[in-house]
Amino acid sequence: MPKTAERDWSAWLFLAPALVLLGLFVVWPMAYLVGLSFTDGSLRDPLFVGTANYERLFTSESFRQVLFNTALFTAGSVIPSVGLALLAAVVLSRTVPLRGLLRSAYFLPTIISLVAAGVSFRWLFHPQGWVNALTSLAGIAPISWLSSPFWAMPVLILVATWKQIGFNLVIFIAGLGAVPTSRYEAAELDGANAFQQFWHITLPGIRPTLIFALITTVIFTFRSFEPVFVMTGGGPLGTTDILVYYVWEQAFGLFSFGISAAAATVLLVGVLVVTALQLWVAGGE
Template identity: 60%
Template structure:
């Protein structure tokens, strides 16, 4: 190998070494753990083959939690895209630049706020004797057991997640709107297109790659949700708010079943890689 071929690898070696130590090796070890049973606190781990993956198929708790996660993801992602898209269009077309920047900053603040602090705040608001029930009491409505009800606990987690994600997607959509030439709207107005037609035929196609990016990042953010059930409900009541990441945390650090937790993690990793692949292909197709 000539010097011209060796020198680039010498420059890349430190980054590749760090990548191998902190990314590739942990993933490889995680795959190995998914084929074992036992824990580090007992007699060690033992090879069991695909037993952990077979257990996933027959574990009723796991499938209930998958259902919880799908419900939580769909109910979070849709408003987390629709609301900021509508707000971004309104801010971009109707607001003066100074006011638009101020509102954009205000909406973005929740995205950079610690989710642990936000979770504690929401738990205080929605506890049985909290501010929300106190407000409802002014209208003669009985107190709702928000966080102890299998019906209402999940919507509270969804509300928190949507509130947390709106600001980030709003900024993303506003950036995408700046890339749509204003001349398209002017030509549409001359042709007699109304606001809805301009939105449907100009804004949405122009935001295709931005929408794909926002949808993918929002789904990934939602799938890896852990703090919400951990802080607010502990996965209850009756497992109704137990999400996939919280469940694998329980399996690993409460039950010390690292092999089963690793199998769950591999499944979640494959779903995430699939979403990233979808984003890349979708972005390429929109170019």
């Protein structure tokens, strides 16, 4: 057997266990999910119903509200969690007092359970919680944050941003470390100010890192379930009912597995489309 063919067989042999696990726990569940979305959802003897589940979804006013909530939650979480993390990384990549302590403090929310975080924030934003106690010092009347159709979504966005910002911070600090310092030195000699250095050196230098952070943050936001489940339960009046919670609610609350599978397929396609768009904008990096 030629050495090239022997190496190919060896490579496939070593990859086989990972490919088998990937097929069993990723590819097969995804294929089963898509297939289930075209049935009535019966787990014992499913009946093929074609596109009826999708037609029911997209003609439902509540599902359109869910899609709007998901888009609002995603945009409201991704933009600050990436932007603030990048700003903090630029500051902490320089010599500042207590830099190591600040890095640890920013990363700490990443290792905290989302359920624990949801319970904590629910307590903080309780009508008798600390947030209202602090705002009352400024003469502001207590607000029922999680019972308000206007304030419930911003609180969820705050939790998602707080949770993700530490992970993005670590990613950006690593990316900034790969940008040669000689570029900044040359820019200073040419009289470039801090903003010009950031725009013309930092951003182009960490472009692949920025795209990676955007993609992972979007995926994290799309799959955020625990804060909604713990803090609002999709309410009030459905204003925080996002897609992943809707999938769970249809499956395990109403036992409409066909509708749930169709909604989950929409979620899967949405993640793939958004990721593909980000890669396309980035030029395939």
